[in-house]
Amino acid sequence: MRPYKVVNVSVNPKGSLETLSQREVQQLSEAGSGDTYKLFRQCALAILNTGAQIDNAKTILEAYSDFEVRIHQQDRGVRLELINAPADAFVDGEMIASTREMLFSALRDIVYTESELGSPRIDLQTSAGITDYVFHLLRNARTLRPAVEPNMVVCWGGHSISTEEYKYSKRVGHELGLRNLNVCTGCGPGVMKGPMKGATIAHAKQRINGGRYLGLTEPGIIAAEAPNPIVNELVILPDIEKRLEAFVRVGHGIIVFPGGVGTAEEFLYLLGILLHPDNRDVPFPLILTGPRSAAPYLEQLHAFVAATLGEAAQGLYQLIIDDPAEVARQMTDGLRSVCQFRRERNDAFHFNWLLKIEETFQHPFDPTHENMAGLELNRQMPKHELAANLRRAFSGIVAGNVKNHGIRRIEQYGPYEIRGESAIMRPLDALLRAFVEQHRMKLPGGAPYEPCYRVVD
The missing domain is CATH 3.40.50.450 (Rossmann fold)
Structure with missing residues (x-):
């Protein structure tokens, strides 16, 4: 017996959303770019679960493993067909307005992100280029005022x-x-x-x-x-x-x-x-x-x-x-x-251009076991670089706790190892132990927390 109620429904955007090209629709279809479709499906499922007391990506995906979302391009715009969607996102057959807005925001951002990555003007190899990319993502979402x-x-x-x-x-x-x-x-x-x-x-x-x-x-x-x-x-x-x-x-x-x-x-x-x-x-x-x-x-x-x-x-x-x-x-x-x-300084109110952000803070950190063990953590480093690596260590722990790919890596290879100088590792270990004791790693009422990491002095 299915543990959750589901519905099948078609949804049109509320307000306005730029129509998608045939290539963009193909990207989002199962027959097109599989990765893009999976990404939108995952985000859509999370949005439809707004209010649910589940903070584990793997649990949500497994609970609604037969959920599908199909994108149809029409003369009047875009229509989404949702199959086996969480019933709590609807009232008397109508999708809750805030949920519908966020669903099409996800569609907007994922389509734009995928389209922009192929643009020759996007430069993800330099700090200024990455900042410019973030600016364009926010501007496309009409966030900048x-x-x-x-x-x-x-x-x-x-x-x-x-x-x-x-x-x-x-x-x-x-x-x-x-x-x-x-x-x-x-x-x-x-x-x-x-x-x-x-x-x-x-x-x-x-x-x-x-x-x-x-x-x-x-x-x-x-x-x-x-x-x-x-x-x-x-x-x-x-x-x-x-x-x-x-x-x-x-x-x-x-x-x-x-x-x-x-x-x-x-x-x-x-x-x-x-x-x-x-x-x-x-x-x-x-x-x-x-x-x-x-x-x-x-x-x-x-x-x-x-x-x-x-x-x-x-x-x-x-x-x-x-x-x-x-x-x-x-x-x-x-x-x-x-x-x-x-x-x-004639700097914009809507975007903090003058703040210096180095590439070490901008490039994605992939929390593999090798990368986590290889983080340099010692007091001889410049303080801003040490902060960047400490941030990466915490990022890996977040992934191991709640992100689907991180959870699966921990299941396959065991806990991450975080290595470094004793003067850094001791306070780090004490802080993480306090997080566990104060139940700050998982939602209250969940299963006992099993650390996804091991601090090595």
């Missing part, structure tokens, strides 16, 4: 958090919304939903129409963490590195809430960029915060930064515990500095 003063606050944090941590993130989002600020997250549950929910209420109180709740994701993550329904702008970037760069290019400031390895990965990515000598004078407000109950986690992450990257890295952010209004006030002050800096 010229001439609007800095007001986009990125919120990072865990999808698997306590009720108190979730409520705290919602309170911070409410304070941001009261100050006319918009919210960008990774678009999933937990901290990716809380600030958006708080901001929607605050925007309503302030009679703000057109509040933005921007969700940035990538195929491997969206398969494990379906978008939350508050997201009203969804962008699917090609890989984790393009997604991370998009966060710091469109975001004007970042708030980091409690989370697990994925949050630590994002935090280290940004610290590595801000530690680069060329970015010394670029204002970028960064706040690490959480409720009083999360103080041990926040302080341990703060201490980990000191032990591995030094006090200079600690000076790049503020640590604020249990004070949502102060978080919003400090962020608002920081955004004023960002606005003044960009005015003085």
Whole structure:
């Protein structure tokens, strides 16, 4: 007996979507580019599972193994035929509006990404070329809003958090919304939903129409963490590195809430960029915060930064515990500095062109067992390069925890080995053990966590 209800339905885009060429439809069909079809099918299935309490890509794909999506080009545009689709995405036979919008956003981004990769103007071999590519992906998604003063606050944090941590993130989002600020997250549950929910209420109180709740994701993550329904702008970037760069290019400031390895990965990515000598004078407000109950986690992450990257890295952010209004006030002050800096240098408000991002932060990291074991982790490295490799280590753990390809590699070859200098490995091991003990690796109520890694001193 099938454990989940399914439906068969045809769906047209709500609003507008550029029609697809015959070649693009062929790319997305099973008879055309198999990889492109599988990618869209995976993203579509995740979007249709919005609200489901499943954060394992392999589980979702197996539960709906007979799900199919067929793309039909018509004179009036595109029509999607969904076969054995999750029934929870529909109400009385009609697809929920937010789900339909996100479904066609996925189609837009995947088609554009595949088409652009064949363009002679795309240069993925240089740092400037990769940044230009991220810009075009965001512009195609109509994410960039010229001439609007800095007001986009990125919120990072865990999808698997306590009720108190979730409520705290919602309170911070409410304070941001009261100050006319918009919210960008990774678009999933937990901290990716809380600030958006708080901001929607605050925007309503302030009679703000057109509040933005921007969700940035990538195929491997969206398969494990379906978008939350508050997201009203969804962008699917090609890989984790393009997604991370998009966060710091469109975001004007970042708030980091409690989370697990994925949050630590994002935090280290940004610290590595801000530690680069060329970015010394670029204002970028960064706040690490959480409720009083999360103080041990926040302080341990703060201490980990000191032990591995030094006090200079600690000076790049503020640590604020249990004070949502102060978080919003400090962020608002920081955004004023960002606005003044960009005015003085004629930099765009909508895209952070002046921030230096080296290629080590831009090229995708493939977390094979060999690559994970080969990461260089020692104190003799430049701090921004050490941060980049620590970020890669956490990226591999995320893949081993929730991404389909990572899970299968762990099943086949066993845990990853992470090797490095003792002064780096000891605090890393302590931090990861704390994540496990605090149940920050998996959703609460799931099976006991089995580490997908082994720290080798």
